[in-house]
Amino acid sequence: MRVVFDCAARFRGNSLNDELLQGPDVMNSLVGVLIQFRKERVAIVSDMEAMFHQVRVDAKDHNALRFIWWPDGDMSQSPIDFRMLVHVFGATSSPSCARFCLIQATEDNADEFDEVTVETVKYNYYVDHCIKSVATEKKAISLVSQLMALLAKGGFRLMKWLSNCTNVLDKAPLAVIVKTFLNLSLGNEPVDRVLDVRWNFNKE
Numbered sequence: 502m503r504v505v506f507d508c509a510a511r512f513r514g515n516s517l518n519d520e521l522l523q524g525p526d527v528m529n530s531l532v533g534v535l536i537q538f539r540k541e542r543v544a545i546v547s548d549m550e551a552m553f554h555q556v557r558v559d560a561k562d563h564n565a566l567r568f569i570w571w572p573d574g575d576m577s578q579s580p581i582d583f584r585m586l587v588h589v590f591g592a593t594s595s596p597s598c599a600r601f602c603l604i605q606a607t608e609d610n611a612d613e614f615d616e617v618t619v620e621t622v623k624y625n626y627y628v629d630h631c632i633k634s635v636a637t638e639k640k641a642i643s644l645v646s647q648l649m650a651l652l653a654k655g656g657f658r659l660m661k662w663l664s665n666c667t668n669v670l671d672k673a674p675l676a677v678i679v680k681t682f683l684n685l686s687l688g689n690e691p692v693d694r695v696l697d698v699r700w701n702f703n704k705e
Contacts, residue, residue: 524597541634549629606655
């Protein structure tokens, strides 16, 4: 069971999203990210674990994210008042705030990593999805390692790594590799979705 924070829900004609500033549009172009994904031979993708929840909300704004919950999920008891301390899914400001922190964490630690790694965070992310292709297995293995190390410095954890090259995945920790599945409608070929586009990751 997952708690849903509906920031568009209205009370007396107003919602939280009505009062929030969306912030600048700092997302990369979806088409541009997908086109770059098809550019080179070795492809890698990953998701960021609970990206919005890794970014704290300023203390003065905690009361705007108040909610009630029942102790131990027991609705026979009186509800308790809580406050979210991190950005929530559904708030119109969350994507811009999280993206800003992602880029800031990258720039703060850019001197410790190569240019390809830094540019990947800046130009090959769509919200919490990393979608990148490189020319060789060696470059892909290095990029996976450096991306995980770089973003860990900002409190971001990369998960669900997938590649069309098994040697790349062999070098990644088992806990962060996606569990692949078979799509029976496509002849038992291993298929996953990349930003809702079907990808047969056994083919280059």
